[in-house]
Amino acid sequence: xxxxxxxxxxxxxxxxxxxxxxxxxxxxxxxxxxxxxxxxxxxxxxxxxxxxxxxxxxxxxxxxxxxxxxxxxxxxxxxxxxxxxxxxxxxxxxxxxxxxxxxxxxxxxxxxxxxxxxxxxxxxxxxxxxxxxxxxxxxxxxxxxxxxxxxxxxxxxxxxxxxxxxxxxxxxxxxxxxxxxxxxxxxxxxxxxxxxxxxxxxxxxxxxxxxxxxxxxxxxxxxxxxxxxxxxxxxxxxxxxxxxxxxxxxxxxxxxxxxxxxxxxxxxxxxxxxxxxxxxxxxxxxxxxxxxxxxxxxxxxxxxxxxxxxxxxxxxxxxxxxxxxxxxxxxxxxxxxxxxxxxxxxxxxxxxxxxxxxxxxxxxxxxxxxxxxxxxxxxxxxxxxxxxxxxxxxxxxx
Amino acid sequence: xxxxxxxxxxxxxxxxxxxxxxxxxxxxxxxxxxxxxxxxxxxxxxxxxxxxxxxxxxxxxxxxxxxxxxxxxxxxxxxxxxxxxxxxxxxxxxxxxxxxxxxxxxxxxxxxxxxxxxxxxxxxxxxxxxxxxxxxxxxxxxxxxxxxxxxxxxxxxxxxxxxxxxxxxxxxxxxxxxxxxxxxxxxxxxxxxxxxxxxxxxxxxxxxxxxxxxxxxxxxxxxxxxxxxxxxxxxxxxxxxxxxxxxxxxxxxxxxxxxxxxxxxxxxxxxxxxxxxxxxxxxxxxxxxxxxxxxxxxxxxxxxxxxxxxxxxxxxxxxxxxxxxxxxxxxxxxxxxxxxxxxxxxxxxxxxxxxxxxxxxxxxxxxxxxxxxxxxxxxxxxxxxxxxxxxxxxxxxx
Numbered sequence: 001x002x003x004x005x006x007x008x009x010x011x012x013x014x015x016x017x018x019x020x021x022x023x024x025x026x027x028x029x030x031x032x033x034x035x036x037x038x039x040x041x042x043x044x045x046x047x048x049x050x051x052x053x054x055x056x057x058x059x060x061x062x063x064x065x066x067x068x069x070x071x072x073x074x075x076x077x078x079x080x081x082x083x084x085x086x087x088x089x090x091x092x093x094x095x096x097x098x099x100x101x102x103x104x105x106x107x108x109x110x111x112x113x114x115x116x117x118x119x120x121x122x123x124x125x126x127x128x129x130x131x132x133x134x135x136x137x138x139x140x141x142x143x144x145x146x147x148x149x150x151x152x153x154x155x156x157x158x159x160x161x162x163x164x165x166x167x168x169x170x171x172x173x174x175x176x177x178x179x180x181x182x183x184x185x186x187x188x189x190x191x192x193x194x195x196x197x198x199x200x201x202x203x204x205x206x207x208x209x210x211x212x213x214x215x216x217x218x219x220x221x222x223x224x225x226x227x228x229x230x231x232x233x234x235x236x237x238x239x240x241x242x243x244x245x246x247x248x249x250x251x252x253x254x255x256x257x258x259x260x261x262x263x264x265x266x267x268x269x270x271x272x273x274x275x276x277x278x279x280x281x282x283x284x285x286x287x288x289x290x291x292x293x294x295x296x297x298x299x300x301x302x303x304x305x306x307x308x309x310x311x312x313x314x315x316x317x318x319x320x321x322x323x324x325x326x327x328x329x330x331x332x333x334x335x336x337x338x339x340x341x342x343x344x345x346x347x348x349x350x351x352x353x354x355x356x357x358x359x360x361x362x363x364x365x366x367x368x369x370x371x372x373x374x375x376x377x378x379x380x381x382x383x384x385x386x387x388x389x390x391x392x393x394x395x396x397x398x
Numbered sequence: 399x400x401x402x403x404x405x406x407x408x409x410x411x412x413x414x415x416x417x418x419x420x421x422x423x424x425x426x427x428x429x430x431x432x433x434x435x436x437x438x439x440x441x442x443x444x445x446x447x448x449x450x451x452x453x454x455x456x457x458x459x460x461x462x463x464x465x466x467x468x469x470x471x472x473x474x475x476x477x478x479x480x481x482x483x484x485x486x487x488x489x490x491x492x493x494x495x496x497x498x499x500x501x502x503x504x505x506x507x508x509x510x511x512x513x514x515x516x517x518x519x520x521x522x523x524x525x526x527x528x529x530x531x532x533x534x535x536x537x538x539x540x541x542x543x544x545x546x547x548x549x550x551x552x553x554x555x556x557x558x559x560x561x562x563x564x565x566x567x568x569x570x571x572x573x574x575x576x577x578x579x580x581x582x583x584x585x586x587x588x589x590x591x592x593x594x595x596x597x598x599x600x601x602x603x604x605x606x607x608x609x610x611x612x613x614x615x616x617x618x619x620x621x622x623x624x625x626x627x628x629x630x631x632x633x634x635x636x637x638x639x640x641x642x643x644x645x646x647x648x649x650x651x652x653x654x655x656x657x658x659x660x661x662x663x664x665x666x667x668x669x670x671x672x673x674x675x676x677x678x679x680x681x682x683x684x685x686x687x688x689x690x691x692x693x694x695x696x697x698x699x700x701x702x703x704x705x706x707x708x709x710x711x712x713x714x715x716x717x718x719x720x721x722x723x724x725x726x727x728x729x730x731x732x733x734x735x736x737x738x739x740x741x742x743x744x745x746x747x748x749x750x751x752x753x754x755x756x757x758x759x760x761x762x763x764x765x766x767x768x769x770x771x772x773x774x775x776x777x778x779x780x781x782x783x784x785x786x787x788x789x790x791x792x793x794x795x796x
Contacts, residue, residue, distance in 0.1 A: 028585060028600060029616075032607040046767065049592055055652070074621065075579060078592045092621075092652075094579060094644075094694060096592045137767065144767045153604030153703075153796050154769035157597035157696055161766070165586040181473060181492060187426060188563040194447055194476045194494045199559035202426060206551030209430040218427075223472070223490075246492075254453070254490075296492060298555055305551075325747035349723035352790050353753040368559070369444065369535065369542045371552035392750050398551050 004273035007307070007340040007379070010280070013268050014308050017284055018315035021240065022171045028159055031151050033212045034169035035317045040145035043162040045135035049079070050097035053130040056110060057117055058101035059088035061127040066118040073098045088117065097131055104130035148320025170317035174215045175208065176239035177201050178231065180247035180256060181223060181296055199368070200245040200294070200301045207305050207398060213313055223247070225255040232259050236285050243309055244281075246296030256293050257281055265291050273382065274340045276300035276362075280308065298368040303342040303377060306396050327357040327378060327395040335383040344374040347395060357395060374398070402671035405705070405738040405777070408678070411666050412706050415682055416713035419571045419638065423564045426557055429549050431610045432567035433715045438543035441560040443533035447477070448495035451528040454508060455515055456499035457486035459525040464516040471496045486515065495529055502528035546718025568715035572613045573606065574637035575599050576629065578645035578654060579621060579694055597766070598643040598692070598699045605703050605796060611711055621645070623653040630657050634683050641707055642679075644694030654691050655679055663689050671780065673737045674698035674760075678706065696766040701740040701775060704794050725755040725776060725793040733781040742772040745793060755793060772796070 005013075023037040052058060052073070059067050060082070067088040073080050075094040082089060082100040089098045097104075105125050110117045119125070138144070144158050151159075151169070159167055184198040185191050201218045208216060217238065221231040228247070235242055247256035257270065264286040270293075272280050277300045281293030292309050294301040314323070333343055345357035360374050378393035387393065403411075421435040450456060450471070457465050458480070465486040471478050473492040480487060480498040487496045495502075503523050508515045517523070536542070542556050549557075549567070557565055582596040583589050599616045606614060615636065619629040626645070633640055645654035655668065662684040668691075670678050675698045679691030690707050692699040712721070731741055743755035758772050774795035778785050785791065 029603065032604045042767070043589070043595075048589075048594060051594075076582070076593060076621075078590075094594065145770055149770070151604065152608060152770075153601040153700060154766065154772070156604040157601035157700070158767050158770050160585045160600040161595045161597035161696070163585060163589065163595060184474070187558045187561060191442070191446075191561065192476070193442075195474060196446060196449075196492065197441075197559045197561060199555035202558040203551040203555035205427065206430045206549065206554040210550060223474075298559070302551060302555070325751070326749050327747075327751040349725075349753060351724050353723070353725040353755075355747060355751040355753060357751075368552065369440070369556050372543055372547070372550075372556050374552070 004271055004278075005269050007272060007274050010269055010272040010282070011308065011311065014282055014312050015315050017268065017290055018312045019288065020170075020318060021173045021316045023168050024171050025166045025168050027166055028156060028164065031159070031167050031169060032156060034151050034167075035319055036145055036149040036151055036155065036167065037147050037170050037318060038168040039143055039147065040159060040162065040164060040167075042138050042140050042142040042144055044140050046137040047132050047134060050134050051132040052091045052093060052095045052097055052104055053132050054104055054106040055092050056090075056104050056106040056130070057088040058091040058098050058104050060101055061103040061125070063087040066116055068115060069117050070115045102131065103127055106130065146320070148318050150319065150321070172213060172215050173240040173313065173316065174238065175213060175217070175241045175243060176235040177204050177216060177218045178235055178242060178244045179218070179220045180228070180244060184220070184246075199298055200296070203298060203302050204243055204245070204305055207302070207310060208313075211310065211314070223255065225259060228255045228259040229262060233263055236263060236265070236287075236289055236291075240289055241309075241313065242285075242289060242291045243294065243305070244292065245294040245301045247293065260291060260293070265289070273338060274307075274342065275336050276342060277304040277307070278339070280304050282308070299344075299362055299371060302368070302371060302398065306376065306398060307342065307379075324394050324396050325355070326392050327355040328392050329378065329387055329389055330356045330358050331389050333359050333378075333380060333387045335380050335386060337384050338382050340382055341380040342377040343380055344371055344377050345395065346373060347375045355395070357393065371398075402669055402676075403667050405670060405672050408667055408670040408680070409706065409709065412680055412710050413713050415666065415688055416710045417686065418568075418716060419714045420569045421566050422569050423566050425564055426554060426562065429557070429565050429567060430554060432549050432565075433717055434543055434547040434549055434553065434565065435545050435568050435716060436566040437541055437545065438557060438560065438562060438565075440536050440538050440540040440542055442538050444535040444540075445530050445532060448532050449530040450489045450491060450493045450495055450502055451530050452502055452504040453490050454488075454502050454504040454528070455486040456489040456496050456502050458499055459501040459523070461485040464514055466513060467515050468513045500529065501525055504528065544718070546716050548717065548719070570611060570613050571638040571711065571714065572636065573611060573615070573639045573641060574633040575602050575614055575616045576633055576640060576642045577616070577618045578626070578642060582618070582644075597696055598694070601696060601700050602641055602643070602703055605700070605708060606711075609708065609712070621653065623657060626653045626657040627660060631661055634661060634663070634685075634687055634689075638687060639707075639711065640683075640687060640689045641692060641703070642690065643692040643699045645691065658689060658691070663687070671737050672705075673734050673739055675702040675705070675740065676737070678702050680706070697742075697760055697769060700766070700769060700796065704774065704796060705740065705777075722792050722794050723753070724790050725753040726790050727776065727785055727787055728754045728756050729787050731757050731776075731778060731785045733778050733784060735782050736780050738780055739778040740775040741778055742769055742775050743793065744771060745773045753793070755791065769796075
């Protein structure tokens with residue numbers, strides 16, 4: 001029997017074909033969740049002027065505790081000089097510090113008396129207080145964001161604050177999801193007692209859409225070689241990534257590998273030492289299309305998508321931060337002697353911040369209802385000794 | 399001085415007005431990330447028939463190691479009887495077990511010889527192997543999914559597999575994001591040295607969009623009472639939730655609270671014992687609109703959105719699982735004696751699954767560039783003694 005590829009070897013092979021899906025410029029309002037692919041630099045010194053940090057009055061420190069006040073430095077206008085005969089100006093948060101002033105006293109500390117203000121009893125301001133000095137955060141040109149970042153709220157705010165109306169992000173690849181299997185009927189169709197409903201395409205849609213991969217087309221091919229070839233040829237022409245489910249095990253009606261080979265998709269590997277998901281197929285098409293043949297079993301398909309498809313797509317977008325992290329098992333978990341085991345788990349953090357994974361072993365390989373109660377799986381290396389409660393493992397989220 | 403509302407009190411008040419945004423039915427293909435608002439039950443016994451789990455042959459256990467084989471039980475057709483004169487049928491994964499058969503032998507274990515197959519040397523099948531018995535996972539009618547679940551891949555697959563072409567989910571509320579402040583210019587405009595660019599609306603958009611709140615309208619009002627009233631009246635008529643940023647501190651040009659009161663928005667609270675974000679304003683409009691007045695400072699606005707707006711929106715959608723979790727600090731962190739402190743952090747899990755938060759203290763309250771390197775904040779209760787490295791705190795993600 002030929003030695004099966006290990007998970008590490010298979011992942012390396014897949015990632016070796018990740019390549020890059022290219023970049024495009026999108027308006028900032030549409031960039032949430034996209035992957036940054038440019039450096040972002042400070043447009044100006046930050047803050048760009050000596051900035052008032054509190055509503056109140058601005059004055060020159062040492063001018064006394066009773067100040068003549070007849071004018072306002074609003075936000076959004078150039079710095080005004082402290083007027084002749086006055087020793088302060090009303091100011092509002094965000095305004096430029098008036099010329100000649102160096103200190104701000106907040107309105108809560110002031111008592112107003114006609115054209116004068118005085119400090120509340122006992123109040124002693126500190127020189128320079130509530131003034132955010134020009135350039136004190138960073139200088140113009142400073143690099144604020146690096147490529148590979150998934151654009152969240154703060155990152156979008158940095159882009160907006162520094163004059164980037166559009167931003168260069170990774171392109172979202174076009175993905176074809178192809179279900180195979182004559183026993184499969186659609187969710188809207190009446191189902192016969194010998195049929196089951198297609199569900200993998202929805203599991204895949206969920207995993208992909210939650211990570212921003214929304215350029216998806218779903219299709220179905222029957223268990224027939226000629227029709228499989230016709231359908232796959234069309235899908236290969238339309239998409240950069242194909243994800244097939246079903247049709248990759250060893251039966252006489254599994255036409256998918258044969259059809260792919262005839263269409264010039266070069267097999268990189270078939271079968272990996274893992275459970276579930278052993279029949280996984282991966283190849284590369286004539287135009288560089290990445291083609292995954294996932295097992296038809298829904299749990300297997302979901303595990304393979306999580307372990308191979310998603311990491312390849314994230315790598316192809318240049319995502320800099322891994323999604324995986326370590327967790328501790330809260331119960332013993334059997335290993336499989338020669339196969340890497342994917343064990344579905346639910347993850348919770350205890351009050352001290354320890355991430356605990358509760359295993360949800362599959363009742364049988366065909367059941368997937370229980371997966372909806374889980375967050376992902378932990379990966380257990382092959383072995384004959386169970387992973388004991390308290391040992392750690394790498395968690396991959398759905 | 400009036401005692402400020404505590405964070406816990408303010409959060410309770412906000413959540414008390416969360417209500418529910420209602421439900422709607424959406425097609426399954428558009429339901430990814432939505433919040434389930436119905437129970438989901440098994441359409442049929444699971445599996446719905448005695449299901450073949452491997453490609454190979456199905457036979458009656460005990461019929462011997464050499465089997466007559468001239469027929470196929472494909473997937474997607476009703477059960478065939480074992481033919482007269484034959485003792486097995488070829489079967490494929492997912493097929494119905496043929497009538498009269500009780501055991502499956504995988505193709506890898508078989509040697510084929512014309513119309514006969516025999517087992518490989520020494521192979522001993524177990525009775526009933528590779529047959530997934532009807533109803534062994536669950537019975538028809540069993541509850542598979544509960545309301546409150548965010549629909550991920552596995553949950554969508556459960557819906558598809560059980561004949562739900564549409565699904566009842568929480569409505570996404572319509573949200574108006576309103577920026578105030580004369581000093582603020584748009585990202586596309588040339589900026590003067592005394593002006594700064596609006597960024598809060600993008601920070602909010604990112605936080606909202608990443609959680610599926612995409613029914614957003616952005617607008618701007620100047621620092622003028624009459625114009626503020628006109629603009630807010632329009633926004634109140636159009637949205638279930640208004641998020642204002644800026645205009646809620648104590649200066650004479652902060653017209654927002656005044657305008658809201660005149661428009662019949664009842665103030666629930668103004669100011670909370672927290673840093674940043676002390677001037678937070680919250681009220682409820684005549685039609686039940688939830689109105690947040692966030693401070694204009696970008697860090698403050700982002701913290702308040704994370705601590706109040708997002709939890710209220712999630713509660714209003716009936717989300718059952720909290721987003722927050724505990725982490726350990728990897729450095730000492732000062733508290734503020736009378737205020738809850740929001741301290742931006744980056745969170746990483748170590749190899750044993752412990753979540754560690756690295757504080758990113760703000761250089762000054764006006765700088766937000768550093769926030770893009772963080773994942774959220776930890777909440778530190780008021781106090782005079784610093785939280786020491788190794789102590790734990792609750793983490794809120796951006």
